[in-house]
Amino acid sequence: MIGIFDSGIGGLTVVKKIFEYMGKYQILYFGDTARTPYGGRGEATIKKYALEDVEFLIKNGAKIIVVACNTASAVALRELKEKITLPIFNVVEPAVNAAIKISRGRIGVIGTRATVESKIYEKLINPPKFFREKLRRVKVFSQAAPLLVPLVEEDWLKKPETRRIVKKYLVPLRANQIDTLILACTHYPFLRKIIQAKIGRWVKIIDPAEEVVKEIKNFLEKNPEIEKELARGSSHQFFVSDLTPKFQELAGKWLDRKIKLNEVEI
Amino acid sequence: MIGIFDSGIGGLTVVKKIFEYMGKYQILYFGDTARTPYGGRGEATIKKYALEDVEFLIKNGAKIIVVACNTASAVALRELKEKITLPIFNVVEPAVNAAIKISRGRIGVIGTRATVESKIYEKLINPPKFFREKLRRVKVFSQAAPLLVPLVEEDWLKKPETRRIVKKYLVPLRANQIDTLILACTHYPFLRKIIQAKIGRWVKIIDPAEEVVKEIKNFLEKNPEIEKELARGSSHQFFVSDLTPKFQELAGKWLDRKIKLNEVEI
Numbered sequence: 001m002i003g004i005f006d007s008g009i010g011g012l013t014v015v016k017k018i019f020e021y022m023g024k025y026q027i028l029y030f031g032d033t034a035r036t037p038y039g040g041r042g043e044a045t046i047k048k049y050a051l052e053d054v055e056f057l058i059k060n061g062a063k064i065i066v067v068a069c070n071t072a073s074a075v076a077l078r079e080l081k082e083k084i085t086l087p088i089f090n091v092v093e094p095a096v097n098a099a100i101k102i103s104r105g106r107i108g109v110i111g112t113r114a115t116v117e118s119k120i121y122e123k124l125i126n127p128p129k130f131f132r133e134k135l136r137r138v139k140v141f142s143q144a145a146p147l148l149v150p151l152v153e154e155d156w157l158k159k160p161e162t163r164r165i166v167k168k169y170l171v172p173l174r175a176n177q178i179d180t181l182i183l184a185c186t187h188y189p190f191l192r193k194i195i196q197a198k199i200g201r202w203v204k205i206i207d208p209a210e211e212v213v214k215e216i217k218n219f220l221e222k223n224p225e226i227e228k229e230l231a232r233g234s235s236h237q238f239f240v241s242d243l244t245p246k247f248q249e250l251a252g253k254w255l256d257r258k259i260k261l262n263e264v265e266i
Numbered sequence: 267m268i269g270i271f272d273s274g275i276g277g278l279t280v281v282k283k284i285f286e287y288m289g290k291y292q293i294l295y296f297g298d299t300a301r302t303p304y305g306g307r308g309e310a311t312i313k314k315y316a317l318e319d320v321e322f323l324i325k326n327g328a329k330i331i332v333v334a335c336n337t338a339s340a341v342a343l344r345e346l347k348e349k350i351t352l353p354i355f356n357v358v359e360p361a362v363n364a365a366i367k368i369s370r371g372r373i374g375v376i377g378t379r380a381t382v383e384s385k386i387y388e389k390l391i392n393p394p395k396f397f398r399e400k401l402r403r404v405k406v407f408s409q410a411a412p413l414l415v416p417l418v419e420e421d422w423l424k425k426p427e428t429r430r431i432v433k434k435y436l437v438p439l440r441a442n443q444i445d446t447l448i449l450a451c452t453h454y455p456f457l458r459k460i461i462q463a464k465i466g467r468w469v470k471i472i473d474p475a476e477e478v479v480k481e482i483k484n485f486l487e488k489n490p491e492i493e494k495e496l497a498r499g500s501s502h503q504f505f506v507s508d509l510t511p512k513f514q515e516l517a518g519k520w521l522d523r524k525i526k527l528n529e530v531e532i
Contacts (some may be wrong), residue, residue, distance in 0.1 A: 026429045033307075033309050034301070034307065035300070035301050040506050040510065040512065041299075041300065041508050042509055042529075044508075045300050045508040070272075113512070138339065146416065146420060147306075147413075147416055147417070147420060147422075149416075150412065150413055150416045151413070153306075154412060154413060156413075159431050160430075161431050161434070164426075164430075165427050165429050168427070241311075242307050242308050242310075242311040244306065244307065244308045245307055246306065246379070251465050253424075263308075
C-alpha cells in the first residue's frame with residue numbers, strides 16, 4: 001500500500017492527486033487529528049509525532065511512505081530519511097525542484113510558522129556548499145501564514161475576511177516581486193484563486209501535492225520491483241487519531257468522494 | 267500547591283487572577299501545548315487528555331486542582347469529578363452561577379466548538395429535573411467562535427479583520443437580544459473591549475477566570491484544613507508539553523511578568 005500521513009486531514013489533498021494521477025493503487029492514510037495542527041509546535045515535538053505517524057503506516061502494511069504534511073516534511077526531513085528504510089517522499093523537495101525550474105530568480109514561500117522557521121526552502125534552494133558553483137543565486141522570501149489553516153478548516157473560503165487576511169500575508173512577498181510562489185501547506189491550495197488574485201496573475205503558483213505525486217509516479221516507473229509490491233484496488237483505508245463530525249464532513253468534501261474515517265489510537 | 271492546567275497557555279489568565287486575588291499561594295501550572303488546542307477535538311480525546319493533565323499535577327504535588335480550560339471543563343466535568351478525590355474547580359460552573367445571578371433571562375455563550383456542542387451551559391442553567399420547579403426558564407444562546415483562538419494567539423488583538431470576525435460571530439447573539447454574555451474560552455477576554463462594543467454596551471460580560479478564582483477563595487475560607495495544606499511563596503512552577511519561543515513570549519505578556527516555562531513530556 002501507499003502509506004500517507006499528515007498532521008490532520010489536509011493530506012487528503014495529496015490522496016486526491018494520487019487518485020487523479022495513479023488511481024490504481026491502494027491507499028493507507030493516517031491523519032493525526034488528535035494532535036493537529038503541527039505548524040505551531042516545536043521541532044522536537046514535530047519530529048516525535050512524525051516518526052510515530054510513519055511507524056503506524058509501516059505497521060499497517062505501507063510499502064512506500066508519503067509525508068503529505070509540509071510542516072513534518074520541512075522539520076523532520078532528515079530524521080525520517082535516516083530512520084526509515086522504505087522509500088519515503090515529502091512535499092518539500094519536489095516543490096523546490098519545480099520552483100527552481102520555472103522561477104526567474106525570486107521564489108516566495110508561504111507556510112506554517114514551523115515550516116518557515118525551519119528555513120528548509122532557503123537551504124534546499126541555495127545549498128551552502130554549492131554557493132560558489134552556482135551561476136546565479138535564487139532569492140527566497142518566506143512568510144508564515146498561520147491563520148489560513150483555521151480559516152480553511154472553518155470553510156471560510158470565500159469570506160471577505162479571508163480575502164483581507166490573505167492579502168495582508170502576501171503584501172511583503174508582493175513587495176519583493178516574487179515570480180513564483182510555493183503553497184507550502186496542504187490547506188493553502190483551497191485558497192489558490194484568492195492567492196493568485198492577491199499576489200498577481202503573473203506569479204506562478206506551485207502546489208506541492210501535485211509535484212510530489214508526479215515524483216512518486218516517476219519513481220515507480222523507474223523501480224518496477226517496488227511498484228509490483230504495491231497493492232492494487234479501491235479498498236482504501238483512512239485512519240485518524242481523533243474523529244469528529246467536522247473532520248468526517250471536511251474529508252468527504254476535500255476528497256470529493258464519500259469515505260469513512262476510522263478512529264485509531266497511536 | 268494550587269495545580270492549574272489548560273490545553274495551552276490560555277490558562278495563565280486564571281493564574282493572573284489568582285495572583286491578583288490570592289497571591290500568597292504557590293502555583294503549579296501545566297499547559298498541554300504539544301496537543302493544544304482542545305476546542306475542536308472529540309469528547310473521548312478531550313477527556314483522556316484532561317485526565318492525563320490532572321495526573322501530572324497530582325504527581326507533582328497539587329493539593330487542589332483548577333481546570334482553567336473551558337473546553338476541558340465543559341466536556342470532562344463529570345469524569346474529572348468522579349475520578350479525582352482532591353477538590354477540583356472548573357471554569358464553567360462559577361460562570362453559570364454568576365450569569366444566573368445577574369441575567370434578566372437571556373444568556374449568551376461564546377466558546378470553542380467542543381464547548382458549545384457539549385451543551386453544558388444549557389444543562390446547568392436549565393437542569394431538566396428541576397424543569398417544573400423553576401419559576402422562569404432562562405434562555406441560553408450559544409455560539410462557537412473558533413477563529414478567535416488563533417487570532418488572539420497571533421496577537422491580532424486590534425486588527426480590523428479581528429473586529430469584523432468578532433462582529434460576525436456575535437450577530438446571532440445580538441439578534442437574540444441576550445443581556446449577559448459568558449466568554450467561555452480563556453482567550454476571549456483579550457478581546458473583551460471589541461466584544462463589548464459589538465454585542466452592545468448594555469450586555470453584561472462574564473469572565474470565567476474571575477468567577478472561578480472568587481469561588482476558590484471562598485472555598486478556602488470555608489475549608490481552613492485544606493487551606494493550611496497549600497504551599498505559600500512565589501516559587502511558582504510552569505510546565506508545558508511543548509516549548510516554543512512564541513509560547514514563551516505570549517506567556518510573559520499574558521501574565522504581565524517574566525516567567526520561565528519548562529518543557530516536560532507527559
